[in-house]
Amino acid sequence: MSQMQKYFDYKTMVCICGIQNVHFVGGIEDFEHLAAKISTLKQNYQLDTK
Secondary structure (H helix, E strand, C coil): CHHHCCCCCCCCCCCCCCCCCCCCCCCHHHHHHHHHHHHHHHHHCCCCCC
16 A cells, blocks of 8 residues: 555545434334345345354
8 A cells, every 4th residue: 555655645534424223113024024025135145144
């Protein structure tokens, strides 16, 4: 990186905005449906969540 300093100006930015909390509301059927959708997404897009 030090070799490239004469070509670029590096800065560090911190984003303070964003979603702080998420509240889920719904019945058990809603959460079961959500879990099924997430499972389908993981299979279709080969997502590996550890």
